Amino acid sequence: MTQSSDLEPVVRPAIPKPRAHRSSVWRGFFGNKKAAFGFGIFAVFVVIAIFAPLLAPYNPQATVFTPLQGPSWHHWFGTTATGQDVLSQMIIGSRVSLGIGISAGIMATALAILLGMLPAYLGGKTDTIFTTITNIMLVIPGLPLLIVITAYVHQTDTWTLALVLGLTGWAWGARVLRSQTLTYVRRDFVVAARLAGASHWHILIHEILPNMLSLVVANLMFATLGAVLATASLQFLGLGNPNSMSWGTMLYWAQVGQALLNGAWWWLVAPGAAIALFGSSMALMNFGVDELTNPRLRQARRISKEFSRKQSRRPTHD
Amino acid sequence: MKYLASRVGFLVLSLWAAVTVNFVLPRLMPGNPAILMLGRYKGQLTPRALHALKLQFGVTNTPLWQQYWVYLGHLLHGNLGLSLTYYPVPVGQIIAQSLPWTLGLVGTATIISMVLGTAVGVYLAWNHGHFWDNVLSTVAMFTAALPYFWLALLLLYFLAYVYHWFPLAHAYSTGINPTWSWSFAFNVVRHALLPALTIVISSLGGWMIGMRNNMIQTLGEDYITFAEAKGVKKGRLMFQYAARNAILPSLTSFAMSLGFVVGGALLTEVVFSYPGVGYQLLVAVQNEDYPLMQGLFLVIALAVLLANFVVEMLYGKLDPRTRQGQGGAYS
Amino acid sequence: MTEEAILSLENVSVEYDSGPEPVTVVRNVSLDVYPEEILGLIGESGSGKSTLAYTAMRLLKNASMTTGTVRIAGRDIYAMKHEELRQFRWAQVSMAFQTAMNALNPVMTVGEQILDTLNSHQTMTRGEAAQRAQELLHLVRLSSDTFERYPHELSGGMRQRVVIAISIALNPQLVIMDEPTTGLDVVVQRTILDEIVEIQRRHHFAILFISHDFQLVSTLAHRVAIMYAGKIVEVSRASSLHDADELHHPYTQGLIRAVPRLTDDEATAIGIPGNPPDPRDFPKGCAYADRCPLVQTMCRNTLPELEQVGSSLIACHVVQQQEAKTHGR
Numbered sequence: 001m002t003q004s005s006d007l008e009p010v011v012r013p014a015i016p017k018p019r020a021h022r023s024s025v026w027r028g029f030f031g032n033k034k035a036a037f038g039f040g041i042f043a044v045f046v047v048i049a050i051f052a053p054l055l056a057p058y059n060p061q062a063t064v065f066t067p068l069q070g071p072s073w074h075h076w077f078g079t080t081a082t083g084q085d086v087l088s089q090m091i092i093g094s095r096v097s098l099g100i101g102i103s104a105g106i107m108a109t110a111l112a113i114l115l116g117m118l119p120a121y122l123g124g125k126t127d128t129i130f131t132t133i134t135n136i137m138l139v140i141p142g143l144p145l146l147i148v149i150t151a152y153v154h155q156t157d158t159w160t161l162a163l164v165l166g167l168t169g170w171a172w173g174a175r176v177l178r179s180q181t182l183t184y185v186r187r188d189f190v191v192a193a194r195l196a197g198a199s200h201w202h203i204l205i206h207e208i209l210p211n212m213l214s215l216v217v218a219n220l221m222f223a224t225l226g227a228v229l230a231t232a233s234l235q236f237l238g239l240g241n242p243n244s245m246s247w248g249t250m251l252y253w254a255q256v257g258q259a260l261l262n263g264a265w266w267w268l269v270a271p272g273a274a275i276a277l278f279g280s281s282m283a284l285m286n287f288g289v290d291e292l293t294n295p296r297l298r299q300a301r302r303i304s305k306e307f308s309r310k311q312s313r314r315p316t317h318d
Numbered sequence: 319m320k321y322l323a324s325r326v327g328f329l330v331l332s333l334w335a336a337v338t339v340n341f342v343l344p345r346l347m348p349g350n351p352a353i354l355m356l357g358r359y360k361g362q363l364t365p366r367a368l369h370a371l372k373l374q375f376g377v378t379n380t381p382l383w384q385q386y387w388v389y390l391g392h393l394l395h396g397n398l399g400l401s402l403t404y405y406p407v408p409v410g411q412i413i414a415q416s417l418p419w420t421l422g423l424v425g426t427a428t429i430i431s432m433v434l435g436t437a438v439g440v441y442l443a444w445n446h447g448h449f450w451d452n453v454l455s456t457v458a459m460f461t462a463a464l465p466y467f468w469l470a471l472l473l474l475y476f477l478a479y480v481y482h483w484f485p486l487a488h489a490y491s492t493g494i495n496p497t498w499s500w501s502f503a504f505n506v507v508r509h510a511l512l513p514a515l516t517i518v519i520s521s522l523g524g525w526m527i528g529m530r531n532n533m534i535q536t537l538g539e540d541y542i543t544f545a546e547a548k549g550v551k552k553g554r555l556m557f558q559y560a561a562r563n564a565i566l567p568s569l570t571s572f573a574m575s576l577g578f579v580v581g582g583a584l585l586t587e588v589v590f591s592y593p594g595v596g597y598q599l600l601v602a603v604q605n606e607d608y609p610l611m612q613g614l615f616l617v618i619a620l621a622v623l624l625a626n627f628v629v630e631m632l633y634g635k636l637d638p639r640t641r642q643g644q645g646g647a648y649s
Numbered sequence: 650m651t652e653e654a655i656l657s658l659e660n661v662s663v664e665y666d667s668g669p670e671p672v673t674v675v676r677n678v679s680l681d682v683y684p685e686e687i688l689g690l691i692g693e694s695g696s697g698k699s700t701l702a703y704t705a706m707r708l709l710k711n712a713s714m715t716t717g718t719v720r721i722a723g724r725d726i727y728a729m730k731h732e733e734l735r736q737f738r739w740a741q742v743s744m745a746f747q748t749a750m751n752a753l754n755p756v757m758t759v760g761e762q763i764l765d766t767l768n769s770h771q772t773m774t775r776g777e778a779a780q781r782a783q784e785l786l787h788l789v790r791l792s793s794d795t796f797e798r799y800p801h802e803l804s805g806g807m808r809q810r811v812v813i814a815i816s817i818a819l820n821p822q823l824v825i826m827d828e829p830t831t832g833l834d835v836v837v838q839r840t841i842l843d844e845i846v847e848i849q850r851r852h853h854f855a856i857l858f859i860s861h862d863f864q865l866v867s868t869l870a871h872r873v874a875i876m877y878a879g880k881i882v883e884v885s886r887a888s889s890l891h892d893a894d895e896l897h898h899p900y901t902q903g904l905i906r907a908v909p910r911l912t913d914d915e916a917t918a919i920g921i922p923g924n925p926p927d928p929r930d931f932p933k934g935c936a937y938a939d940r941c942p943l944v945q946t947m948c949r950n951t952l953p954e955l956e957q958v959g960s961s962l963i964a965c966h967v968v969q970q971q972e973a974k975t976h977g978r
Contacts, residue, residue: 034456135328136335138574141622143581144599145339148615151603152344152351172574225463226578232465233585237600251468260475268475272468279463287459290531296538297531538710540751545762547708548815549739549769562756638756638799 028292035288038221041281049094056088060245068264078266081257086270089250093271096246098278100162100231105224107166112173112219117204117212120181131178137171146230150239157241161234165227173219180215184208214293221286225279232275247271321640322631329627336619340612341389345376352377355606359402367400374399375608398616399609403601409613412598417617419489420594423510424583427517432572434518435525439568440561442526443533455530458523466582470516470589477512484512487591513590517583524579528571533564566637573629577622584618653723654681655823655855656705656742661717663697663704672928674700676879677716679955682823687849687856689870689887691863691904695925697879698859699747702825705857706744707734722822740770743816744825745809750832752812753800759786759811760796766818785814788848806837813841817848823855842869863904867891875901878925878936885961896958896972898965899941935966943967 030036048055058065067083069075077086119130149164150156156164184190185208193207209216234240235248238256242249250271259267291297344352352375356368363371372378374392376385392398398409442451478484490496490505536542537560545559584596591597595614602610634640663675674697682688692698703709705719707726719726721741726734746752754762763782767773773781783793789810800808809829816824829845830838846869849856860866866873867890875883875898883898890897890905897905903921923940926932934949935941941948947966955962958972 034459038459132328132331136332139332139577139623139626140336140339141577141581141618143578144584144615144618146581147599147603148340148343148611151606151608151611152347154351154354175574229463229465229582233467233582236465236467236585237588237603239603251471255471260471260479265472265475268468268471272465272472275468276460276464279465280460283459283462284456287455287527294531294535296534540746540748541754543708543710544744544746544752544812544815545754545765547706547739547744548766548818549735550765551735551769554765554769558757559754563754566756636756638758639801 029288032288032291034284034291038281038284038286038288041277042285045094045098045278045281048091049098052091052095056091058085058088060084060088060092068262068267070264071266077270078264080253080267081259081262081264086250086267089245090247090270090274093246093250094274096158096244097228097231097248097275100158100165100246101224101228101278104162104165104169104227104231105220107162108169108223108227109173109216109220111166111170112177112223113209113216115170116174116177117181117208120178121185121200121204121208123185127178130174134171134174134178137168138175142168142226143230143233146234147237147239150234156234156239158244158246161231161240162227165230169223169226169230173223176219177212177215180212181208184211214289218286218289218293221282221289225282225286228275228279228282247275321634325627325630325634328630329623332623332626333620336616336623337390337393340616341386344608345382350375350377351606352608355402355608358606359405362405363402367406370399371609393616398613401602401610402607403605403610409610412610413595413613413617416593416595416598417621419592420584420587420596421621423489423513423587423592423594424517424580424596426510427514427583428521428576428579430514431518431521432525435522436529436565436568438522439526439529440533440556440564442530443537443560443564444556446530446534446537451530455527458527461519461523462527464520466516466520467585467589469520470513470586473512473516474589485509489593509592513586513592516586516589517579520582521579524575525568525572529564529568532567533560536560536564539563562636566633569629569633569636573626573633576625576629580618580622652683654683654720655722656680656682656857657718657720657723658701658705659718659720661701661704661719662715663700663709663712664715665700665712670929673715673931674712674879674928675704676931678876678879678881679717680874680881680884682855682857684822685853685855686872687846687858687870689866689873690857690859690876691861691866691873692876693861693925695928696876698876699827701876702744702827702857702859705825706738706742708744736770739766739821740819741821742823742825743819743821744827745812745816745829747827747829747831750805750808753808755800757799758796759798759800759803762811763796763815763818766815770819781818785818786811788817789814790844805833806841809833809841810844813845813848817852817854820852821854823857824849825857825859827859828861829858864908875904878931879928880936880964881955882937882964883961884955885963889960896961896963896968898937898963898968899943900937903940935964 030039061084063082063084065075065079065083065085067079067081069079071078075085075087077090079085080089115130115134119127146164146168149168150161153160153164190203190207193203198207231240231246232248232251235242235246236251236255238252240246240249240252242252248271251268254264254267254271257264257267259265344350352371355375356371356377359371360368373380373385373388376382378385380388396410398413400406401409401412404412438454442454445451474486478486485491485508489509490502491509494502494505496502541563542555542559545555550559584594584599586592587594587596588600595618599611599614599618601607602614658678658680661675661678662673664671664673666672674695676697678697678701680688680690680701690698690701700709700712703712704714705721707719714727721738724737726738729737753759757765760779760782763785764778767778767781782796786793786795791807791810791814795803795807795811800811803811813824813829826845830841833841842865845856858866858870867887870887873883873885873887873890874881875885877900883901885895885897885901889895890901900921903919906919907921921940926936926939932938932949934947934951935944935953938944938948943965945967951966953964953966953969955964956969958968963969
């Protein structure tokens with residue numbers, strides 16, 4: 001049983017780098033219905049936030065309209081108890097809500113990359129210690145912790161809130177990225193780079209990280225979703241700065257202004273729906289990236305009943 | 319045994335971390351927030367209570383490690399200080415009154431949601447790519463992004479305020495006395511339905527998608543094809559071969575995301591004025607009642623960590639690979 | 650051969666349809682396996698040999714059979730209802746999977762997994778089933794306490810034995826073995842192969858032995874089928890593969906030359922230069938043309954089909970012409 005009688009290709013390729021071509025990654029992303037749809041929603045929100053002052057029909061602070069009007073042609077989403085236009089508040093409020101969510105998401109993801117990849121790469125005691133810290137961060141209930149922190153800080157301003165969310169939201173991503181890094185550390189292309197004398201940072205950033213890009217992106221969505229929901233919760237409880245304009249503080253004022261007892265459902269529905277819609281766009285993109293990285297999630301199962309002699313060929317997309 | 323020891327070790331370690339975070343936070347904040355609180359409550363407290371508060375929040379010249387020892391000692395004796403909102407009721411007593419409501423509501427709703435979500439996830443994975451899989455996995459994207467409290471508000475408005483199908487607030491009708499009777503139990507269940515529904519709707523999608531994806535992953539394994547080939551019947555293939563394995567990674571993420579879910583569920587209590595720990599936590603925060611807030615945070619953390627421990631134990635039961643010391647050839 | 654085949658593949662083509670465009674991996678393959686024979690199926694990875702095995706068992710995932718018929722003991726298994734197939738399949742034809750590491754359910758004991766096989770097909774009392782399970786373990790030389798073990802507690806060789814025990818549990822007429830010894834060390838491989846042959850002799854089942862190891866298969870099998878780029882290019886008696894005077898497909902010739910000759914002073918082995926074609930873009934003519942030393946224009950234009958050449962079936966224009974000339978047709 002000698003190797004030479006094996007039928008493996010005679011010409012062996014050089015050490016394979018499992019790096020996907022960048023443009024094909026993008027094509028895959030937009031070829032995925034869920035991801036593309038999620039990105040569409042996200043893009044609309046970003047455009048609204050950027051051009052908010054131009055798009056808002058009225059001054060969101062101005063208390064000049066009849067209070068508690070239902071949705072109408074002049075006020076698509078009605079007015080508040082103090083006679084402010086809900087739509088204008090939503091449009092202007094998107095800036096703070098998206099700003100906190102996205103910046104906290106980016107910060108949490110950056111920390112997750114650092115605290116997930118580095119210990120996994122270095123291994124040994126460092127890894128044990130950091131993994132334990134990550135696991136502890138994961139199991140300590142996040143929202144109650146945030147409530148306690150923001151209660152001590154008093155009327156947390158926007159950027160403090162983003163900072164706190166970023167600093168507490170990295171653990172899940174770190175866990176995922178760590179286990180993925182572990183699968184790469186002993187691969188041939190990493191070992192080869194190490195033998196060739198590349199520095200640790202070079203290997204981490206240029207050899208390993210590019211392979212985990214989709215995981216990083218998925219984590220960015222997930223962390224942003226978490227931050228958006230947590231921001232809304234804290235602001236709803238009055239723990240943010242209630243005078244800044246955001247979807248969460250709108251809900252706070254709606255609650256304080258007894259929107260429900262007054263039957264002003266629009267005051268609550270509009271900002272909440274914006275949060276849910278923006279969050280869904282993150283969840284959809286996250287799920288789409290999941291499907292891209294995990295081919296099994298994409299394929300329709302053909303076990304048992306689905307065997308047909310003539311194949312029912314599925315459309316090539318999705 | 320080794321597994322049990324490592325899980326107990328982790329439980330102790332994470333508990334210690336929660337306790338220490340609780341101790342460090344107020345001392346870490348710029349301009350100790352406790353001083354503000356003390357100023358606010360100065361006139362209303364006895365000098366002894368004031369002194370105890372100063373010790374508890376580090377407004378003192380005692381060395382830090384000594385404060386820490388005193389703090390740990392108090393915790394061991396179950397002494398969480400006095401609540402300022404409900405002065406002079408001990409924090410421990412408030413927790414004892416609110417915790418059962420939370421365990422009943424949030425605990426039950428979370429378990430229902432987990433079981434239901436997992437079952438639906440198994441079904442969707444089995445019918446991967448079919449109508450219901452496409453519909454429900456997309457719907458789950460939206461429910462996963464719903465803020466709990468917002469859904470709670472909507473349900474409250476439409477189902478309780480506009481149509482009077484459910485009571486508006488509280489754990490039982492004001493004006494009736496808690497007794498061990500069927501009518502009271504019925505009253506409690508009626509009040510718990512809407513908040514429970516909120517928690518189930520908001521968290522179901524997460525469990526469902528998690529189990530679905532794990533199950534799809536498992537269905538691609540060779541042992542499933544092998545079992546199918548050897549003629550194992552559908553039901554047994556689906557549960558004993560596929561779901562039994564798919565639930566293992568799910569359990570780990572269950573354990574990990576329990577903290578998130580419980581946090582969101584606590585906000586539901588706020589909306590329904592449900593007298594559990596979440597509602598009390600808001601009361602404490604709004605009144606700057608730091609002793610109560612600290613005590614509640616600890617109790618929430620304890621509950622989540624214990625639940626996590628139970629899930630880990632269950633994992634150990636379900637996965638033979640964690641059971642060691644049976645003297646197998648390669649164990 | 651006059652005997653009726655146990656497994657009969659007729660014009661089978663298989664497409665994978667999970668990628669952006671369907672990929673044909675098996676092209677118009679016909680093959681019969683007869684009772685009690687060992688038929689070796691040789692091909693390099695990607696030649697479609699494993700896919701062919703899964704097609705024969707109706708176990709394809711993300712792929713479908715686009716043309717052809719598969720008959721087991723004379724019955725078209727693709728015409729069967731699901732429940733009928735479930736009961737019929739393993740009792741007639743079973744399969745030892747390539748990756749024994751992953752073929753066993755990690756959360757069930759070995760015993761439960763053997764019992765599952767028995768109980769899914771026969772009504773046995775608990776005692777009878779347990780006894781049969783022990784018999785099977787004994788047959789593959791595993792101790793009786795293996796019954797209580799979980800897969801992770803067993804070595805690779807032991808797991809492969811369990812898989813073999815499960816595949817012969819119902820006394821099938823044919824066992825398909827898809828690279829049954831991949832991933833095991835050489836000594837264990839040899840022992841397991843010897844055991845397989847021994848059990849096969851005593852229990853009179855046929856084996857379709859799939860491997861990329863030409864030398865191994867040519868010594869183990871009675872007949873050998875050689876697969877290249879989704880097609881079977883030659884079916885011969887195994888003994889003819891050692892006979893340099895016999896006519897063979899150029900690819901087979903290449904494989905024979907690639908086996909080191911230890912009779913000479915120094916071992917010489919000649920590899921086959923080049924790579925098999927991309928399955929997304931098979932040439933119009935013979936898929937081997939680019940690597941073939943005998944290639945002619947017709948090879949690139951028309952696809953050769955299997956034809957009787959001497960005692961073999963060979964799909965090669967050049968060899969077929971040679972044969973025609975010598976017999977003065």
